[in-house]
Structure formats: C-alpha cells, structure tokens
Amino acid sequence: xxxxxxxxxxxPDGPLEDKWNTxxxxxxxxxxxNRGAHTVIVVGTGLAGASAAASLAAQGYRVKSFCFQDSxxxxxxxxxxxxxxAAKDYANEGDSIRRLFVDTIRGGDFRAREANVWRLAxxxxxxxxxxxxxxxxxxxxxxxxxxxRSFGGVLVQRTFYSRGQTGQQLLLGAYSALQHQVSAGxxxxxxxxxMLDVVLVDGAARGIIARNLVTGELERHAADAVVLASGGYxxxxxxxxxxxxxxxxxxxxxxxxxxxxxxxCYTQIHPTCIPQSGEYQSKLTLMSESLRNDGRVWVPxxxxxxxxxxxxxxxxxxxxxxxxxxxxxxxxxxxxxSRAAKIVCDEGLGVGGTGRGVYLDFRDAIATVGRATVAGKxxxxxxxxxxxxxxxxxxxxxxxxxxxxxxxxxxxVDYELQTTIPGCFAIGEANFSDHGAxxxxxxxxxxxxxxxxxxxxxxxxxxxxxxxxxxxERHAAFDQTLDEVRERIDRLMNVGGTTAPQVIHRxxxxxxxxxxxxxxxxxxxxxxxxxxxxxxDQFWTDVRVDGRPGQLNQSLELAGRVxxxxxxxxxxxxxxxxxxxxxxxxxxxxHQTGDGEALRDDDRFATVTAWEYGGEGGMPVAHxxxxxxxxxxxxxxxxx
Amino acid sequence: MNFTLQIWRQDYPGDAGRYETxxxxxxxxxxxxxxxxxxxxxxxxxxxxxxxxFDSDCREGICGACSLTIDGLPHGPQQVTxxxxxxxxxxxxxxxxxxxxxxxxFPVLRDLVTDRSALDRIVESGGFISTTTGPxxxxxxxxxxxxxxxxxxxxxxxxxxxxxxxxxxxxxxxLFTGAKVTHLNVLPQGQAERGTxxxxxxxxxxxxxxxxxxxxxxxxxxxxxxxxxxxIGTLNREYRRAVREExxxxxxxxxx
Numbered sequence: 001x002x003x004x005x006x007x008x009x010x011x012p013d014g015p016l017e018d019k020w021n022t023x024x025x026x027x028x029x030x031x032x033x034n035r036g037a038h039t040v041i042v043v044g045t046g047l048a049g050a051s052a053a054a055s056l057a058a059q060g061y062r063v064k065s066f067c068f069q070d071s072x073x074x075x076x077x078x079x080x081x082x083x084x085x086a087a088k089d090y091a092n093e094g095d096s097i098r099r100l101f102v103d104t105i106r107g108g109d110f111r112a113r114e115a116n117v118w119r120l121a122x123x124x125x126x127x128x129x130x131x132x133x134x135x136x137x138x139x140x141x142x143x144x145x146x147x148x149r150s151f152g153g154v155l156v157q158r159t160f161y162s163r164g165q166t167g168q169q170l171l172l173g174a175y176s177a178l179q180h181q182v183s184a185g186x187x188x189x190x191x192x193x194x195m196l197d198v199v200l201v202d203g204a205a206r207g208i209i210a211r212n213l214v215t216g217e218l219e220r221h222a223a224d225a226v227v228l229a230s231g232g233y234x235x236x237x238x239x240x241x242x243x244x245x246x247x248x249x250x251x252x253x254x255x256x257x258x259x260x261x262x263x264x265c266y267t268q269i270h271p272t273c274i275p276q277s278g279e280y281q282s283k284l285t286l287m288s289e290s291l292r293n294d295g296r297v298w299v300p301x302x303x304x305x306x307x308x309x310x311x312x313x314x315x316x317x318x319x320x321x322x323x324x325x326x327x328x329x330x331x332x333x334x335x336x337x338s339r340a341a342k343i344v345c346d347e348g349l350g351v352g353g354t355g356r357g358v359y360l361d362f363r364d365a366i367a368t369v370g371r372a373t374v375a376g377k378x379x380x381x382x383x384x385x386x387x388x389x390x391x392x393x394x395x396x397x398x399x400x401x402x403x404x405x406x407x408x409x410x411x412x413v414d415y416e417l418q419t420t421i422p423g424c425f426a427i428g429e430a431n432f433s434d435h436g437a438x439x440x441x442x443x444x445x446x447x448x449x450x451x452x453x454x455x456x457x458x459x460x461x462x463x464x465x466x467x468x469x470x471x472x473e474r475h476a477a478f479d480q481t482l483d484e485v486r487e488r489i490d491r492l493m494n495v496g497g498t499t500a501p502q503v504i505h506r507x508x509x510x511x512x513x514x515x516x517x518x519x520x521x522x523x524x525x526x527x528x529x530x531x532x533x534x535x536x537d538q539f540w541t542d543v544r545v546d547g548r549p550g551q552l553n554q555s556l557e558l559a560g561r562v563x564x565x566x567x568x569x570x571x572x573x574x575x576x577x578x579x580x581x582x583x584x585x586x587x588x589x590x591h592q593t594g595d596g597e598a599l600r601d602d603d604r605f606a607t608v609t610a611w612e613y614g615g616e617g618g619m620p621v622a623h624x625x626x627x628x629x630x631x632x633x634x635x636x637x638x639x640x
Numbered sequence: 641m642n643f644t645l646q647i648w649r650q651d652y653p654g655d656a657g658r659y660e661t662x663x664x665x666x667x668x669x670x671x672x673x674x675x676x677x678x679x680x681x682x683x684x685x686x687x688x689x690x691x692x693x694f695d696s697d698c699r700e701g702i703c704g705a706c707s708l709t710i711d712g713l714p715h716g717p718q719q720v721t722x723x724x725x726x727x728x729x730x731x732x733x734x735x736x737x738x739x740x741x742x743x744x745x746f747p748v749l750r751d752l753v754t755d756r757s758a759l760d761r762i763v764e765s766g767g768f769i770s771t772t773t774g775p776x777x778x779x780x781x782x783x784x785x786x787x788x789x790x791x792x793x794x795x796x797x798x799x800x801x802x803x804x805x806x807x808x809x810x811x812x813x814x815l816f817t818g819a820k821v822t823h824l825n826v827l828p829q830g831q832a833e834r835g836t837x838x839x840x841x842x843x844x845x846x847x848x849x850x851x852x853x854x855x856x857x858x859x860x861x862x863x864x865x866x867x868x869x870x871x872i873g874t875l876n877r878e879y880r881r882a883v884r885e886e887x888x889x890x891x892x893x894x895x896x
Contacts, residue, residue: 055772079698126775139789179768244697454773
C-alpha cells in the first residue's frame with residue numbers, strides 16, 4: 001500500500017462567504033442534452049441519498065438508486081425526530097449565517113472545516129424552502145407562518161419541525177421527489193439491493209457490485225460516478241439508536257478500495273434515550289433532544305434514594321445540568337449533557353433498576369403552561385415513551401440515559417464531497433464533513449439535505465464533465481470485483497461454526513461501548529484492540545451462517561456487516577488512541593480540565609486524521625489534514 | 641415467559657408454505673415481539689437450524705418495515721407496530737400464530753417477508769408535488785393555517801406499513817392512498833395537481849389489484865398511526881371532483 005497520499009481539501013480561495021459561489025461560477029458543466037448519456041449510482045435513500053438521486057435525475061442524468069430496505073421510504077432518516085436548523089431569523093433574534101456557522105464550529109469543538117461549515121449554514125435556508133415547496137407540513141404559527149424552536153448548544157430559535165417527526169416528513173419529501181423522477185423515467189430504484197463493492201477502472205469509481213437480497217444474485221452496475229449515502233456506523237456499538245440494519249459495509253468496502261476513513265473515533269452518544277432494560281434488547285430508543293426545551297434533568301442528591309421521584313423535595317434534587325451550566329442549563333450540547341449524566345451515575349446517583357439512568361421531568365412545564373400545551377409539543381414522544389416503558393411521563397418523570405446515536409467520523413471527502421477515490425462521492429452521515437468532534441441537534445438533517453439537494457448535484461456534474469472515457473459492465477474489472485465478492489460470501493458461508501452473527505456483534509458492542517464510548521483512556525483502548533482481535537478470530541472460526549447464498553438470507557447479510565464492523569472497530573480504537581486530547585464526543589480521561597471538561601490540544605490535534613487501509617493483515621496508515629481557523633477564534637467551549 | 645409459536649414458513653415466492661411449531665422459552669416480559677423472534681433465531685442458528693426471515697428495521701415504530709400478522713391481527717393485539725408490541729401483552733404459555741401480512745398485492749418472498757412495492761408504485765403514480773430542486777418561494781409568502789397543517793400532518797404521518805391493507809376484508813389500500821391524497825391536496829402547494837394526482841393514484845391502486853372500500857373500518861383500527869378513516873371520505877370526494885372536472889374539460893374541448 002502506498003503512503004504517498006496528500007490530502008487536498010480543494011477549498012476555493014477567497015473570503016469564506018464567497019467560496020461556494022466562487023466554486024459554482026467556475027465548475028465544469030455537462031450540457032442538458034448530454035446528461036442522459038451519463039449514469040450516476042446513488043447508494044442509500046435516506047435524506048442525503050434520496051435528495052441527491054432526485055436532484056441528479058431532475059438535472060437529466062440517468063440515476064440508479066440503491067437501498068437494502070424493501071422501500072426507499074424506510075431509510076433510517078425516517079426516525080429523526082426533532083427538527084432542522086436554518087438561519088432564517090424568523091424569530092427576530094439577530095440570527096444569521098455567521099451565527100449558525102459559529103455555533104456549528106464551536107459545537108463541533110473546533111474540529112470541522114471552516115469552508116464546509118460556512119457553506120452548510122449558507123444553504124440552510126434553501127433547504128427549508130425546498131421542503132415546503134414539496135409539501136412538507138412544518139408546524140405553523142397562528143398566522144400561518146413557519147414555527148421555530150430552540151435546540152441544544154444555541155441561544156436562538158432556528159429549528160423548524162413537524163411535531164416530533166421531522167425526519168419522517170423531510171424524508172417523505174425527498175422520497176416523493178425521487179418517486180416523481182421515477183415516474184418521469186429518469187431514476188430507477190433498486191430496493192432490497194445491498195452494495196457489496198465499488199468497481200474501480202484506472203483508479204476511478206465506475207460502478208458497484210450489488211447483491212439482490214431476494215434472489216442472492218450478484219449484479220454489476222456501471223456508472224460515471226458513484227455517490228455513497230449509506231449513513232453512519234454507530235451500530236458498531238451493537239446497541240444504538242440506529243436501525244437494526246444500519247451498517248458500515250458500503251463505506252467500508254470503498255475504504256478497502258482506497259477511500260480514506262476520517263476521524264472514526266468521533267461518535268456521538270446522545271443524552272436522551274430510554275435506558276437499557278435487558279440483555280435481549282436489540283436497540284435503544286431515542287427521545288428527541290427537543291424535550292430538553294421543557295424537561296428538567298435531575299437525580300436525587302442522596303445515592304440509591306428509593307423514594308418515588310414525585311416525593312423527593314426540590315432541595316434534595318440535583319439539577320446537575322442547570323447547576324453546572326447555568327447559561328445553557330438543560331440545553332447544553334449533547335456531548336456535554338451525556339458526559340454529565342455518566343458522571344452522576346458513576347458517582348452512584350443514577351436511578352432505575354441498573355442505576356444507569358437520570359430523570360427528565362416535565363412537572364414544572366406542566367404546572368406552568370398546562371398539560372395541553374406540553375401534549376401539543378411532545379404528545380407523540382410521550383406516547384412512545386409510555387408505550388415502551390409502560391409509565392406515564394405526564395405523571396412521573398421520564399428516565400433517560402445516553403446511547404450511541406451518530407457518527408461524526410466517516411469517509412474523508414474534499415470540498416467537493418469526493419473521497420480519495422476519484423468519482424466516488426460520500427454525502428450525509430457517511431462522510432466526516434461538517435460536524436467536527438460533536439454534532440449539534442437539528443444539524444444532521446440540514447447537512448444531509450445540503451449535500452444531497454444543493455452540493456453533490458454540482459460536484460458530480462463537475463466530475464462527469466471532466467471525465468472522457470466510457471465504461472460498461474463488460475469491462476474486466478466488473479468480473480474481477482464480482483469474483484472477489486463471491487469469494488467473500490463463500491468464506492462467510494463456509495466458516496461452519498455454531499455462533500449466530502448477532503452474538504458476536506453483541507460482544508463487539510460491549511467492548512466498544514465500554515472502552516471506546518463516552519470516555520476513553522490509553523490502557524482501555526489498547527485492551528479493546530486485543531479484544532477486537534480475539535472477536536475477529538472467533539468470528540472467522542465460529543460464526544454460523546444458515547441457509548444458502550442464493551436466496552433471501554438475513555443471516556448472511558448480517559454476518560457480512562458484522563465482519564466489517566469488527567474491522568472498523570479496530571481503526572476506531574487506533575484513532576482514539578492516536579488523538580491524545582479530548583474534543584467533543586471524544587473524551588480521553590488523561591486530557592481534562594480541573595472540573596472535568598474536555599481539554600483540547602490545538603497545537604497537535606487541530607487536524608483531521610484520515611486512515612488508509614493497510615491491506616489484509618496490515619496496519620492502517622494515518623494521514624493528516626491540517627485545519628485552519630481564520631474566521632473563528634479557537635477557544636475552549638464554555639456553556640456555563 | 642414461555643410461548644408456543646405457529647410460524648408461517650415459505651422458502652421462496654410461490655412456494656406452498658406451511659406452519660411450523662416453534663417453542664420460545666424463557667422470554668423476558670419486557671422483550672418486544674421482534675426481540676422474542678431474535679432470541680428464537682439466535683437459538684435456532686446455534687442449534688444447527690435455520691432462522692425465520694422477517695422484516696424489521698428502526699424498531700421504534702416509524703419505518704414501517706415490520707409486517708407480521710399475529711393471531712390474525714396485523715402488527716398484533718395492540719394498535720402499534722410489531723416492534724412496539726411487548727411480550728407483556730401476551731399470556732404466559734400462550735400459543736401465538738405468526739404469519740405475514742396477507743394480501744394478493746403483497747406476495748410473500750420468504751417466511752414472514754412480503755413484497756409491498758405496490759404501495760411505492762401508488763406514490764410513484766402521483767403522490768408528490770412536481771417540483772424540482774432549485775430556488776423556491778419564501779415559505780411565509782404562502783401562509784398555511786395551523787388547522788390545515790394539522791389535517792395534512794395527521795395524514796402525512798402514515799408509515800406505509802400496509803397494515804390497513806392486511807386488515808381490510810376487501811384488501812383495499814384506500815387508507816394508505818387517502819392519507820397521501822389528503823396530505824397533499826389540502827395544502828396550497830398541492831393545488832395545481834389536485835385532480836390529476838387523485839385520478840392517477842386511484843387508477844394505480846386498482847391496477848395493483850387492491851380491493852375497494854365498503855366501510856368496514858378495520859384499516860383505521862389496525863393503523864399504528866391511528867390515521868382516521870376520514871381520509872377515505874376525502875379520497876372519494878377528491879376523486880369525484882376530479883372526474884367531474886375532467887368531464888367538464890373534455891366537453892369544453894369537444895365544443896371548441
């Protein structure tokens with residue numbers, strides 16, 4: 001493997017606020033009548049994938065859209081609850097693109113690229129306009145204007161929402177835009193198809209190998225560009241708020257073909273989730289961060305206080321976020337809120353059967369504004385909570401605990417969202433892009449849709465315009481890659497052990513949550529890497545995949561994904577070990593301030609670490625992109 | 641808790657299929673129905689058997705992937721998705737019949753997995769507003785009253801699971817189609833295509849082989865999102881209106 005890679009982020013010259021327009025003015029175009037001769041593959045149909053596929057098809061390209069779900073509408077963006085940020089300043093608070101930019105850079109603990117984040121803030125308003133035009137039913141004020149609310153880490157109300165189902169509504173908007181293109185004959189959706197490899201010709205991405213999940217058939221699909229919108233990798237923790245089938249496979253296969261993986265140790269552990277109740281549990285359920293607008297987070301001051309929460313007087317309640325962070329209170333960023341909850345539970349103040357829980361209490365909100373108003377804002381979330389826990393949050397406080405939720409790390413991309421494989425783009429959560437070391441609430445949907453509607457359609461065009469050769473499925477590279485995919489499937493089928501893949505996945509998750517979760521240290525990470533090696537060996541000697549490869553086979557699908565998670569886990573730990581500082585969601589025990597806050601080391605680590613695949617049995621190689629902060633002042637975050 | 645499951649097994653589309661009796665022992669009451677099936681599968685794989693195939697994804701009631709019929713009821717005894725159905729809702733020792741959503745338009749692919757792409761094709765036929773990516777008007781220049789937003793949203797929350805179809809004695813998809821038509825046709829943005837939308841969606845619904853509504857109301861009772869049967873009234877009204885307008889337009893053309 002070569003280590004001669006130089007990471008060029010291709011950031012346009014000129015003032016920050018002009019960079020994107022400068023780029024747009026200069027990029028190469030493909031004439032409207034020529035676009036139909038070019039094919040673009042988009043893998044994934046979440047907010048990023050569906051919006052990119054719809055937009056590229058509308059421009060006139062032939063789009064092949066792939067999803068492993070039975071319908072494009074089921075991608076996990078559907079579960080995003082709270083809302084989407086846009087710098088529109090409807091609330092007349094002096095909000096602006098610059099403020100959204102600064103909040104996002106700061107929220108990400110100064111580990112994101114300035115130029116990308118500015119562009120994100122700049123495009124935020126267009127996204128809301130686009131969604132409204134598609135018929136997304138955002139909440140409205142009495143006069144019919146769009147309603148907004150506040151989210152963690154900011155002091156303005158710039159979050160637009162559709163009750164607690166904003167992700168669902170935005171995704172259905174993008175999905176319907178894609179279906180519009182399908183009906184126009186410009187896009188085709190390949191549902192129940194999983195991408196298992198990217199095909200390279202002369203070093204550039206020219207197609208994919210996909211498995212038809214119904215028949216098991218391996219298919220060749222050629223294209224002029226491949227866009228990966230395959231989501232994040234938080235299921236590496238086994239239990240997370242991701243969907244059961246969310247996985248890293250598409251991104252990881254691209255990684256093994258030459259796309260660098262950036263900042264894999266940056267993962268977000270979301271503070272407001274329903275605590276785990278047993279070993280059998282298959283996933284954790286998120287309760288929207290928006291609940292922290294009106295809910296107050298507390299634990300009893302007395303350890304193991306067994307009184308029902310309502311009987312604990314205020315003086316004996318520890319409202320730890322309000323006390324520790326008076327300026328932001330319950331609305332501190334996610335990483336800060338999660339770690340604070342972990343600390344009070346580590347101190348023995350946690351509640352619930354496992355002692356890993358804190359209260360989220362609506363008593364005061366209900367007393368102040370009334371039950372009806374609270375129900376209007378959060379009704380569906382309260383219903384969901386009581387359905388899962390059989391408790392009524394109107395009467396007794398919710399119990400919450402942090403859970404793995406989002407991956408800020410992902411495939412390294414330049415300003416054009418292109419990976420280190422020419423012609424292979426990564427958008428949405430699949431790339432490392434804009435959130436630095438911690439993502440603020442209501443920013444994921446903004447980034448996915450900015451990438452999909454407004455950025456990738458232009459940068460993909462720029463790539464296609466500069467590429468002269470044509471490749472089709474008969475090229476030998478497709479045969480060769482398909483053979484390699486088949487060999488891997490055969491290897492999985494033939495291990496012949498006795499352990500179900502999900503059992504090994506659970507073990508991996510336990511190691512990762514314990515050693516590479518909310519807090520990490522050098523010793524624990526080194527130990528985790530040893531354990532991951534053992535788990536990898538166990539997988540390849542003891543996994544059992546039932547059924548046949550030539551049929552609908554969910555065990556085979558899962559086994560392939562778990563094998564990739566095991567490889568990713570090792571690089572995550574190496575990345576966490578290498579980053580000898582604390583930043584955002586990456587908290588190293590060895591690097592903290594006197595009062596337990598994250599301590600960055602800007603001299604050494606104001607960087608992006610991008611990992612190159614080291615080959616079978618080889619060591620991954622770290623590359624660095626230096627970040628520069630010319631428009632915000634590097635400062636220690638303070639939400640006090 | 642212990643359960644005896646009678647599970648539908650089918651190897652491939654078109655296979656005759658059969659029920660298999662499977663014991664599920666020592667299941668936690670707090671496990672969801674799907675987590676119970678996970679444990680059954682985990683043990684079957686370890687014991688040299690084969691896993692039962694079933695669809696699921698988000699496991700929080702919003703993606704609409706799960707599609708089991710439990711003791712004859714789509715999604716199970718509670719009006720929620722199967723992933724939010726918990727074993728505490730069943731009796732210890734109970735025998736439970738598990739089969740896929742049943743409808744001619746939803747062919748079984750394997751075991752409990754069905755093909756519901758007919759619903760996607762209904763959306764493809766007109767369940768959208770024909771706009772493309774690009775500069776759009778300022779949203780507040782087109783006010784939408786909170787009441788209209790509520791009517792649209794109450795329908796737009798459909799998760800596309802197909803339980804309404806599976807519950808309907810006629811196998812109708814009118815709650816699904818009605819929800820999408822209601823969502824888009826009440827909004828100002830949806831007015832331009834109001835008539836063509838409902839005509840093509842109803843046409844596609846019929847072409848897929850779904851039945852017609854005769855007001856049983858089972859759909860709304862099975863709907864995990866509790867979408868009101870009112871949307872079917874809206875669908876019928878919108879359709880009649882669209883057909884009337886189309887006739888008028890044709891007459892005018894003939895007269896000219």
